[in-house]
Amino acid sequence: MGTAIKWIIALIVIAALAWMVWWSGWLRGTGATSQSAAVPSAASSTVAATPPAPTNGMSADADTSDAALTQDAAAVDAQISAYSVDATNISSSMSDTPVAQSY
């Protein structure tokens, strides 16, 4: 086989390889690839939003254990008891009697 033909075949093979690499996206937009790679890593490195801490003595929202249910029920009971004070205060304020004035 002539040298020229060998060179032509070599070039065709190289071209084909280059095309395959391009088609696979390995070389295409290397910056973008690194960016898109950075995005997932950035996203994965982002700390997941911390759910707000439970208030009023409640347990964590995701906790359905017996202990959590018991804690939550107790927390509700405390608020119900506190509400009784609120209700009493309403009645007191509505039945308020002023100190009689002299003038």
Added chain:
Amino acid sequence: MQKTPSKIAALVLVGTLLAPALAFAQTTATASSTPVAVTAKMKTAISHADKEITRRITALNDLDTRAGQMQKVTDAFKQSLKTAVEGQVAGLTALQAKIDADTDAATLKTDVQSVTQSYRIFALVVPQGRIAAAADRIVTITGMMTTLGTKLQTRLAAAQSSGTDVSKLSMALADLGTKLSDASAQAQQSVTISATLVPDQGDKTKMAANTAALKTARADLATAQKDIVAGRKDIATILKGLKVNPSATSTPATTTTTTP
């Protein structure tokens, strides 16, 4: 589980507190070249006025503290309420100082009449604030019970998957949702009714209407309280059915508010 309203719309309450601020009579003391002795009658009047003003300041400060503990209203609303209440306290404090220093009977009489006239504002503002605070707590409680109900729903689903008959417990859970929904609605209604009221300024018809509205608001909250208690019993039923710690199944003793 139905979601409960997250906020109580009580902005009009702020307007009620801010707009018709206490209008204390500002009279200039009659110039006199000769000091006037404070009579026994004047001393009595000053004493009575001091008692009334001190009483109101105490009630307003208590309301201020309670308002600061509200959880479901915005910080802006709480600050507005706080500012309005503190403004009234400041006005009363200034009036008290003026009365204590009054040596002229006519001036004292005018100042004491200010105390009487301003009572109609106090008699509305404090109940309005108390109703808003109570409604706020109702919504807080319904939110907590909704969260607990969601957990119970999860546990019921797990129990059902394992072959347990949870039909009765599911009915209790459904009833809980209904009760919480009604409690929230009643709380919102109580604020809606009371927040728009304005001082009667001595108008007896308006006074009667305000009193009726406040009583209706209080009745709405009483209904909400009953709903909450009934819902708590549903929770106790479910906890017992799921065989959760028995100590959690007892329902708390409820203080029933009676009109004094």
